[in-house]
Amino acid sequence: MKIYEFPIAPNARRVSIFLAEIELEIERINVDIRGGENLTAEFKEKAANGLIPFLELDDGTCICESIAICRYLESVHGQPVPSLFGESPLEQANIEMWHRMVEFQIMVPLLQAFRNISGIYQDRENINQEWGEESKQRFIDALSTFEVQLGAQPFVAGDRFSIADITLFSFLNFARVIKFKLDEDTPNLSHWFTSMKARPSIASTEP
Ligand SMILES: N[C@@H](CCC(=O)N[C@@H](CS)C(=O)NCC(=O)O)C(=O)O
Numbered sequence: 001m002k003i004y005e006f007p008i009a010p011n012a013r014r015v016s017i018f019l020a021e022i023e024l025e026i027e028r029i030n031v032d033i034r035g036g037e038n039l040t041a042e043f044k045e046k047a048a049n050g051l052i053p054f055l056e057l058d059d060g061t062c063i064c065e066s067i068a069i070c071r072y073l074e075s076v077h078g079q080p081v082p083s084l085f086g087e088s089p090l091e092q093a094n095i096e097m098w099h100r101m102v103e104f105q106i107m108v109p110l111l112q113a114f115r116n117i118s119g120i121y122q123d124r125e126n127i128n129q130e131w132g133e134e135s136k137q138r139f140i141d142a143l144s145t146f147e148v149q150l151g152a153q154p155f156v157a158g159d160r161f162s163i164a165d166i167t168l169f170s171f172l173n174f175a176r177v178i179k180f181k182l183d184e185d186t187p188n189l190s191h192w193f194t195s196m197k198a199r200p201s202i203a204s205t206e207p
Contacts, residue, residue, distance in 0.1 A: 002027045003069075004046075005053045007207035009033065010107075010174040011066045012053045017166045018070045020201035021084060024077050026055075039124060067099075070163065084163045091158075098149075098157040099164040105142035107171045109135040113178045136178055143186055150188040161199070169196045 003019075003026050005012035019026060031037045031052050038050055047054040047064045054064035055072065063069055074083060086092035115121055116132025146168065149156065156164035172182065172193060182190045196202055 002029050002056045004029045004031050006031055006033045010170040014166050014170040015053045015066050015069055016205040017201050020205050022077050022080050095157040095162045102164055102168045109139040110171050147186045147189050150192045
């Protein structure tokens, strides 16, 4: 198996953290997405979404989308106990709920802000600065939900570490690209972020 990635990219980072959590080592192939290596026909033939990360199995089968990759690897590797996606039906639903909230309220606006403010991918998409600024504000506004949650619970989805923490950490860590840093306005998030940085799976995957 091989993982195609670009280590500083937040989606690649969340898969790397997940792999470290389940203690699975896989061959890594670096793809220069900023130089457009993912725009080739050869790349698109392998990755259905044309993006990194994607996983290539030994028989040539390719799986893209970070969470599909994590779910597959957890299943074939033998999931860590307890699973980072939850155990009981209620816990699975709760983790899924918080993870989707992280993805839609934090990840999506942050990525829109990054892409539209920096114009980093203007070789492949139209840029709208105003939409970038609006997205940055939406990202900042959404933090309050997680600030409240982390005041009541040690982890995003409750009393233990899950995929929701992995995704929130990966994207908040990436937020420096839009000149955003957690500060005293969000003490619970800041405290959680510092403790996440010390977690072995996170410390060991710092690019
Ligand atoms: N939904 C996908 C998103 C993947 C994604 O956005 N990858 C970015 C890097 S973080 C990428 O490949 N960007 C290159 C481009 O947009 O051309 C996932 O979860 O894996």
